[in-house]
Amino acid sequence: MSNGRFNMKILLQFPEGLKREALAYAKKYEKEGHEVFIASASCFGACDLALEEAKAVGAKKIVHFGHSIFIRKKLPIEVEYVECESDFDIEVLKRSLTALSGFKNIAIATTIQYSHKIPEIKKFFEQNGKRVFIGKGSLAFYPGQVLGCDATAVTQFRKEVDTVIFIGDGLFHPLAMDVDTPAFVIYPRNGDTKQINKEIDTLRKKRKGALLAAVDANSFGILVSTKFGQSHLKIARWAKKQIQKRGKYAAILIANEFEPFSLNNFMSFDCYVNTACPRMSDDLEKFGKPMLGVDLFGELLKILDELSNKTNNGSKH
Numbered sequence: 001m002s003n004g005r006f007n008m009k010i011l012l013q014f015p016e017g018l019k020r021e022a023l024a025y026a027k028k029y030e031k032e033g034h035e036v037f038i039a040s041a042s043c044f045g046a047c048d049l050a051l052e053e054a055k056a057v058g059a060k061k062i063v064h065f066g067h068s069i070f071i072r073k074k075l076p077i078e079v080e081y082v083e084c085e086s087d088f089d090i091e092v093l094k095r096s097l098t099a100l101s102g103f104k105n106i107a108i109a110t111t112i113q114y115s116h117k118i119p120e121i122k123k124f125f126e127q128n129g130k131r132v133f134i135g136k137g138s139l140a141f142y143p144g145q146v147l148g149c150d151a152t153a154v155t156q157f158r159k160e161v162d163t164v165i166f167i168g169d170g171l172f173h174p175l176a177m178d179v180d181t182p183a184f185v186i187y188p189r190n191g192d193t194k195q196i197n198k199e200i201d202t203l204r205k206k207r208k209g210a211l212l213a214a215v216d217a218n219s220f221g222i223l224v225s226t227k228f229g230q231s232h233l234k235i236a237r238w239a240k241k242q243i244q245k246r247g248k249y250a251a252i253l254i255a256n257e258f259e260p261f262s263l264n265n266f267m268s269f270d271c272y273v274n275t276a277c278p279r280m281s282d283d284l285e286k287f288g289k290p291m292l293g294v295d296l297f298g299e300l301l302k303i304l305d306e307l308s309n310k311t312n313n314g315s316k317h
Helices: 016-031 051-057 090-096 112-127 197-214 233-245 260-264 278-282 294-315
Strands: 009-013 035-038 061-065 078-082 105-110 131-133 163-167 183-186 193-195 219-225 249-255 271-274
Touching (some): 009 051, 016 035, 016 061, 035 051, 090 112, 090 183, 112 131, 112 163, 197 294, 219 233, 233 294, 271 278, 271 294
Parallel strands (some): 009 035, 009 061, 105 131, 105 163, 163 183, 219 249, 219 271
Antiparallel strands (some): 183 193
16 A cells, blocks of 8 residues: 555446456455445446545545545545556557658547556657647646546647547547547557547437527426535526526436436436536437436537527517
């Protein structure tokens, strides 16, 4: 352990991709004299700490694997973040050069497991004639790091670059890069390169569709998470007041994790306002009703006010 203390109750927490390593780590810490518990619930990021589980078993520390520091405010229990690096041969990036041949100014990003490779990635592209931009996100811990809820590491360069490049696996993180410039994913295992602007546009259309559907809603369920890094009760109370001011009904719904099945049983709500993980709003098909993040909710208020003004002005004539 990094602080040298032993004979402690500790809770180990893993994201889904690292749970296969849980037993090995449990054995390691037990050999050091600790009483070890393992959190089994899904873990959706560094914002999702198993604080209630730790409290229930009397753990003095959470050892949280696979993510970097996210929550900067004081926590009720000590949390040690254990980052898990993945490596790849920088030479695989050569396969991307054909797809990127028409671009000079590039912004690059990746996830936590490849953040240590950013200097090498930058050097590689510079040696191949690119001007490389690497930003620091508003929530992310490392330069060039993209989170599902924070892609400002690249989006801050909208005017400076002609393409953005994500090096990593899957589409969850790169789809956070809501940009109009060409956007590419380079898969580090083999260097395959995929342009993802169609996927970004599809996600935009889904969000716009949810916004348009919400215009006719009369009752709103405002979702508030009890997860320490996702809990925004103040915003939820503000949203409820805004809805009520416009003659509609709103109620605040509290949960640690929002399951589509449970929410769908609330038949009286026409729309949900999500103040928890912003990417949950993208799972529209699962929830069966419009779900707006805080940004889209702000747009909805503007639309409702515009419609109200038109109606009032029309009634005067």
